[in-house]
Each structure stands twice: as structure tokens, then as C-alpha cells.
Amino acid sequence: MVERTQTDGAFELVDVSVSYGNEMAVGGVTMSIPEHAVTALIGPSGCGKSTLLRCLNRMNDELGDVTVDGTILLDGQDIYARTMDPVELRIRVGQVFQKPNPFPMSIYDNVAYGPRTHGLRGKAELDAVVEESLKRAALWNEVKDALKKHAFELSGGQQQRLCIARALATEPEVLLMDEPASALDPISTQQIEDTIAELKESVTIVIVTHNMQQAARISDRTAFMLRESMDRPATLIEIGETRMMFTNPGDKRTEAYITGRFG
Amino acid sequence: MRTSRSAARIRSARIAETVAKSILGTATMIALGIAVFLIGYLAYRGMGYVSWEFLTQAPRKAMTEGGIYPVIVGTVWLTAWTAFFALPFGIMAGIYLAEYSPRNRANRIIRIAIANMAGVPSIVYGLFGVALFVLQMGLGRSIIAGSLTLACMTLPVIITVTEEALRQIPRDLRQASLALGATKLRTIRKVVLPAAAPGIVTGSILALSRAAGETAPILFTAVAFFAPIADSPFDETMALPYHMYIMATSATKPAPQMVWGTAFVLVAGVSLINVVVASWRARQRRKIRW
Ligand SMILES: Nc1ncnc2c1ncn2[C@@H]1O[C@H](COP(=O)(O)OP(=O)(O)OP(=O)(O)O)[C@@H](O)[C@H]1O
Ligand SMILES: [Mg+2]
Numbered sequence: 001m002v003e004r005t006q007t008d009g010a011f012e013l014v015d016v017s018v019s020y021g022n023e024m025a026v027g028g029v030t031m032s033i034p035e036h037a038v039t040a041l042i043g044p045s046g047c048g049k050s051t052l053l054r055c056l057n058r059m060n061d062e063l064g065d066v067t068v069d070g071t072i073l074l075d076g077q078d079i080y081a082r083t084m085d086p087v088e089l090r091i092r093v094g095q096v097f098q099k100p101n102p103f104p105m106s107i108y109d110n111v112a113y114g115p116r117t118h119g120l121r122g123k124a125e126l127d128a129v130v131e132e133s134l135k136r137a138a139l140w141n142e143v144k145d146a147l148k149k150h151a152f153e154l155s156g157g158q159q160q161r162l163c164i165a166r167a168l169a170t171e172p173e174v175l176l177m178d179e180p181a182s183a184l185d186p187i188s189t190q191q192i193e194d195t196i197a198e199l200k201e202s203v204t205i206v207i208v209t210h211n212m213q214q215a216a217r218i219s220d221r222t223a224f225m226l227r228e229s230m231d232r233p234a235t236l237i238e239i240g241e242t243r244m245m246f247t248n249p250g251d252k253r254t255e256a257y258i259t260g261r262f263g
Numbered sequence: 264m265r266t267s268r269s270a271a272r273i274r275s276a277r278i279a280e281t282v283a284k285s286i287l288g289t290a291t292m293i294a295l296g297i298a299v300f301l302i303g304y305l306a307y308r309g310m311g312y313v314s315w316e317f318l319t320q321a322p323r324k325a326m327t328e329g330g331i332y333p334v335i336v337g338t339v340w341l342t343a344w345t346a347f348f349a350l351p352f353g354i355m356a357g358i359y360l361a362e363y364s365p366r367n368r369a370n371r372i373i374r375i376a377i378a379n380m381a382g383v384p385s386i387v388y389g390l391f392g393v394a395l396f397v398l399q400m401g402l403g404r405s406i407i408a409g410s411l412t413l414a415c416m417t418l419p420v421i422i423t424v425t426e427e428a429l430r431q432i433p434r435d436l437r438q439a440s441l442a443l444g445a446t447k448l449r450t451i452r453k454v455v456l457p458a459a460a461p462g463i464v465t466g467s468i469l470a471l472s473r474a475a476g477e478t479a480p481i482l483f484t485a486v487a488f489f490a491p492i493a494d495s496p497f498d499e500t501m502a503l504p505y506h507m508y509i510m511a512t513s514a515t516k517p518a519p520q521m522v523w524g525t526a527f528v529l530v531a532g533v534s535l536i537n538v539v540v541a542s543w544r545a546r547q548r549r550k551i552r553w
Contacts, residue, residue: 062441090444097442101435104458113453114443163439170443 008035008075009092009173009204011056016070017233018051018060025051027233029070031223035173038196038205040219040242042212044257047225048234049208053176056206057093058086074174091118093174094167099183100159102151102166107143110151110162114170129169136202137165138195157188164195168203175199177207181214193218212258216246224254302530309527312520318528322489326510327518331525333492337406337500338529341485342475344410344496349417349474350467356418357425357463362451374426380419386479388416393483406496409485413474420473424466428459461547468540472533478504503529 011033018026026048033039041049051060058079060066072079079089091114102110111130112120120126130147134140139161143149151162160180167175177196181189196205196218209215215222222245227234238251249255316330323329360377364370392412402408432455440450456463474480487499488509503525510522 057442059438059442062438087444087446090442095442097435097439099435101433101439103436103439103454113440113445117443117445117449117453166439166443 010035010075011174011204011206012071012073012076014071014073016052016055016068016072018048018055019067019069020063021065024233026225027235029225029236031236031239033204033206034221035204036200036202037220038200038207038218040215040222041206041208041225042210042215042222042257043225043234043237044227045210046234047227049225050178052225053095053178053206053208056174056176057090057095059090059095061086091170092172093176094170094172095176096160096163096167096178096180098179100156100163102154102159102162105151106148107151107154107162108147111165111169113166118170130165133165133169134162136168136195136199137161138191138198139165155188157184157191160184160188160192161195164192164199168199172203174204174206177205179208179210182210189214212246212260216242222246224249224251224257226253226257302534305523305527305530309520309523309525312524313527317524321491322521326489326506326513326521331503331506331521331528333490334501334503334506334525335528335532336492337486337490338475338503340406340493340496340500341409341413341481341502342471344406345413345417345474346467346471348411348414349421349471352414353418353421353467354425354463356422358429358451358456360422361426361429362447362455377419377422381423383416384479385416385477386482388412389480389482389484391415392480397484402497404483404485404487404499406485406493406498406500409481409500409502410496412480412484413477416477416480417470417474420470421467424470425459425463428462428466429455431462432458461544465540465544468536472537475533476504476529478508481505 013029013031013033016026016029017024029052041052043049054060054063055068055072056074056079060068068080074089074092078084103113105113108130111133112126115126115129120129131140131144134143139158142158143154143162151159154162160183164175164180181192184192193214196207199205200220207215207219219242221239222242223239224237224245225234226237237253238245238249240250244250245254246258249258318330318335319332320330321333322331356377360370360374364373389412392408392415396402396408396411397404400408402411436454436458437450440454441447445453481502482505485500486502486505490499490501493500507522507525507529510525
């Protein structure tokens with residue numbers, strides 16, 4: 001196994017704004033995301049949760065006409081600095097998408113994709129990474145005898161855990177998850193949540209969710225975003241300890257959202 | 264009142280549904296019927312003449328006797344060289360258009376121009392081939408000149424099917440690869456192209472089998488009335504579609520069995536390849552579904 005370095009995966013965002021073309025979608029977000037904890041991003045549809053999340057691994061770069069202003073530091077390092085290679089960043093910051101998106105190849109090859117991409121070749125090393133990653137994603141017991149099976153033969157929930165294993169195989173410090181359980185049944189959702197609880201020992205997790213109970217169950221900190229009118233960008237309303245946010249929010253709008261009065 | 268009206272509406276909707284279904288089904292049956300009749304008639308007229316001798320011997324006595332072996336070999340060579348010229352270029356251009364070209368006006372015009380090239384009549388490609396390959400480049404009437412002409416004709420189709428096949432691949436997959444720190448090139452090579460391969464292969468084979476059956480592009484660029492099996496790609500050749508054409512129009516009244524036998528061999532060969540590719544693709548598709 002690759003030795004885990006002692007960088008931790010803590011983000012510091014200072015006055016971050018994101019524009020699609022001329023239109024600013026998210027404005028002036030300042031927040032910190034502590035290492036080895038689960039931070040939940042909540043807010044109504046269209047308030048820029050996915051947009052903000054994609055800043056953290058620079059996947060916005062792939063969308064074309066997107067500008068990110070402000071500063072984002074990962075363990076003190078500016079990830080939008082000219083010296084920062086997005087490829088390197090994405091090894092450190094993995095992502096799991098809303099819809100399970102395994103590659104059309106075997107379970108083994110899916111998990112081995114990242115390590116192979118970054119030059120790992122030896123069969124024994126790859127075997128070890130695949131096993132370790134599948135174990136961390138709580139999928140190993142179900143697939144250990146069928147690693148050569150095509151990934152599409154797995155159930156939706158298993159596919160999503162495969163995608164988590166695939167993201168873990170590059171040993172990221174941070175895992176970004178954009179509504180990872182919204183396409184899944186309750187049992188699969190439960191399994192994903194259990195996995196997240198285990199993972200936060202070793203990985204920083206930032207998760208977008210529409211499910212308030214889920215945010216309350218699994219996250220340590222919660223950030224609430226809101227776009228109050230279409231001619232202004234979305235902003236961060238507040239961020240704090242999840243327990244505080246759900247029992248005693250500092251802002252009326254947070255309270256209204258959490259208790260279901262809008263969104 | 265209200266319920267009876269809506270019941271009537273449901274009934275008429277159901278009738279419309281049945282009518283539409285039978286019209287659409289009839290259209291399909293007619294298309295299928297034409298294909299079955301065509302192949303059946305060819306088999307009926309031609310299959311009886313297809314013997315081992317017919318497939319392995321050269322024509323004799325001004326094509327009234329003997330077989331079509333050198334003609335088959337000629338078509339195989341023409342098609343193989345066409346594939347050699349058209350596939351790499353077509354697939355690379357398709358990848359560029361689908362994956363790299365920005366979505367702007369210039370590229371839209373390029374795309375329309377390519378689609379238009381596919382609609383140019385094949386005789387025009389034939390004339391173009393004479394001017395450029397046979398005369399200007401001095402290749403003479405040869406397998407090479409004919410294949411280059413056929414390649415020009417096939418290229419736009421291959422570009423288009425490649426581009427379409429690549430666009431079918433969900434964006435999710437590309438993003439998953441990029442998010443793992445793969446470069447765009449690696450993402451295309453390891454994820455997008457393999458997933459699109461069945462579509463690219465099927466479309467390309469179809470385009471090539473059309474090329475194998477074309478007469479006009481090779482008429483002035485590659486074929487001779489009678490030629491032995493070519494020693495080199497710079498020689499003239501015989502070819503199945505042209506062979507049929509000259510036999511059907513020549514004054515010497517060649518035996519009709521030669522014409523129908525040749526037609527059957529051409530269609531059977533092309534169909535066989537298409538069936539093999541289609542079933543391979545069906546097997547791939549069962550494995551790959553989104
Ligand atoms: N690729 C894009 N191009 C242009 N505008 C975009 C793009 N993606 C998002 N937007 C805009 O940015 C705003 C924020 O969208 P985003 O997807 O980040 O919201 P979200 O909070 O993730 O919503 P949801 O909960 O529905 O997923 C929206 O107004 C959206 O229209
Ligand atoms: Mg979103």
C-alpha cells in the first residue's frame with residue numbers, strides 16, 4: 001500500500017465566486033472545511049451546491065466558460081495557482097457522482113483505473129489496492145469472488161459503492177459526493193451512509209444532499225446556501241456544527257429551510 | 264355526461280393507437296418484404312451457378328464460361344485498400360469533431376460540409392478520382408487509384424458514424440475518468456473509444472460494404488474488362504460490380520448465369536460480413552448498456 005502522507009485534506013475558501021459566462025451563480029463564499037470530518041452542503045435546488053463542490057476538484061474547468069474567483073486553499077496550497085496541475089489535484093480530491101457511473105469494464109478494472117492511470121503496474125500491488133479500496137467501500141464481501149464480472153451486472157447500490165471504491169483507489173485526502181444516494185433505495189442509502197461514517201476516519205468528506213435527515217445523521221458540519229433572487233448569485237447563509245444548525249440555527253432562513261417552509 | 268365523453272375519448276384514442284400501429288407495422292413489413300424478395304430472387308437466379316469451379320477459376324471464352332476468382336480477389340483488394348485509407352483518417356477526424364472541436368460556427372459549417380460530401384453522387388467521385396489520382400498524381404488505372412477514390416467517397420460516412428457513436432457515450436463516464444485525474448486523451452483512449460467501438464465498427468463496415476458494391480467510382484480509375492490477378496496495387500484489376508455491369512451490357516451476350524452468379528456472390532459476401540458484425544455488436548450491447 002502507498003504510505004498515507006500526513007497532509008490532511010482541509011479546505012479554506014475565501015470569497016469564492018463562480019460565474020457561468022457572464023452570469024454569477026455563486027458569490028462571495030468564505031468557509032473552512034475541516035479535515036477528517038463530514039461537511040454537508042444543503043440548500044434548495046439551483047443554489048449552487050454542485051457548482052461550489054466542483055470548484056474543489058476543478059471539475060468546473062471541464063465545463064467550458066466557467067470562471068472561479070477568490071481563493072481556495074487545500075492544506076494551505078492554492079488549488080487555482082498556475083503551478084497546480086488539475087490532474088494532481090484530482091488524485092488528492094476524488095469525486096462520487098449523483099448517478100452511479102461505473103466504466104463499462106470489469107469490477108476489478110474499474111477500481112484499478114485510477115492507480116493504473118497514475119502508473120501503478122505490478123499485479124500484486126494492483127490486487128492489493130483493489131482489495132483495500134473495495135473493503136473501505138464496504139463492497140468487498142459481495143464481490144470478492146466475482147472481480148472479473150462486468151460492473152453493469154451489479155445493482156445500483158453496489159455500483160455506487162464501486163464508484164466510491166474507484167475514487168478511493170487513488171488514496172485521495174478528500175472525497176466529494178454530490179447527492180450520492182439520491183438514486184438509491186433506502187437499504188443501499190443506509191449502506192452508503194455507513195461507509196461514509198467509516199471513511200471519515202481517514203478522508204475529508206464534502207457531501208451535497210437534499211435529505212435533511214441524512215445531513216443530520218452523517219455530517220459533522222453543515223453549510224446552508226441560498227439564492228434569494230434570480231438576479232443575484234447564491235450565497236452561503238451560514239455554516240456551523242450540524243447539531244447546532246439543526247437545533248438552533250443562527251439564521252431565520254436556515255430555520256425555515258430545515259423545517260421545510262421552502263425549498 | 265362527463266364520464267361518457269371521456270370514455271368515448273379513450274375509445275377513439277385507442278382506435279387511433281391501433282391504426283397507427285398497423286400503418287407503421289405495414290411500412291416495416293413492406294421494407295422487409297423488398298429486402299427478402301431481392302435476396303430471394305438473387306438466390307433463385309444465381310445460387311445454382313455458384314460452384315466450387317465458379318469461385319476458384321478465371322473466366323473463359325469471353326466470360327461465357329469459367330468462374331470469377333480474379334474478380335472476387337480484385338474486389339477484396341479494392342475494399343481492403345479503401346479501408347486502409349479511409350478508416351484511420353475517418354476515425355481520427357470523427358474523434359476530433361466529437362471530442363475536441365469547439366462548438367462554434369466554423370465547426371458547424373465543417374460538419375455540414377462533411378454531411379454534404381456523403382450526398383455527392385458516386386460518379387462525381389469517379390470523375391474526381393480520374394482527375395486527381397489517375398492523371399494528376401500519375402497513378403494510372405490501378406487498385407490504388409480506385410481505392411483512393413472509394414476512400415474519398417466513404418470518408419464522410421466514417422467520420423459521421425464515428426462522431427455519432429462518440430456522442431452517444433454519456434458525459435458521466437468522461438467526468439468519472441477526469442475526476443480520477445486522467446487526462447482527456449487517456450479518457451478518450453481508455454473509456455470513450457472502447458465504449459463507442461461497436462458503433463464505429465458497425466458503421467464503418469456498412470460504409471465499406473457499400474464501397475465494395477460501387478461501380479461508378481472505379482469505372483475510370485481501377486477496372487479493366489479483363490485483367491489477371493494484380494501483382495501489385497499499381498495494376499489494373501477486375502471487380503464484382505463492374506464485372507456484372509460489363510456482362511450485362513456487352514454485345515457478346517455473355518451467359519446470364521455468369522451475371523446472376525456474380526450478383527449473388529457479391530450480395531452474399533457483403534451480407535455475410537454485415538450479419539457477423541451485427542451479431543457481434545448485439546453481443547457487445549448486451550454487455551454495455553446505459
Ligand atoms: N454547466 C452549467 N452551465 C451554465 N449554468 C449552470 C451550469 N451548471 C449550473 N448552472 C447554473 O448555476 C446555478 C447553480 O446550479 P447548481 O447545479 O450548482 O445547483 P445545485 O444547488 O447543485 O442544484 P440541485 O440541488 O438541483 O442539484 C443554477 O442557476 C444553474 O442554472
Ligand atoms: Mg446539484
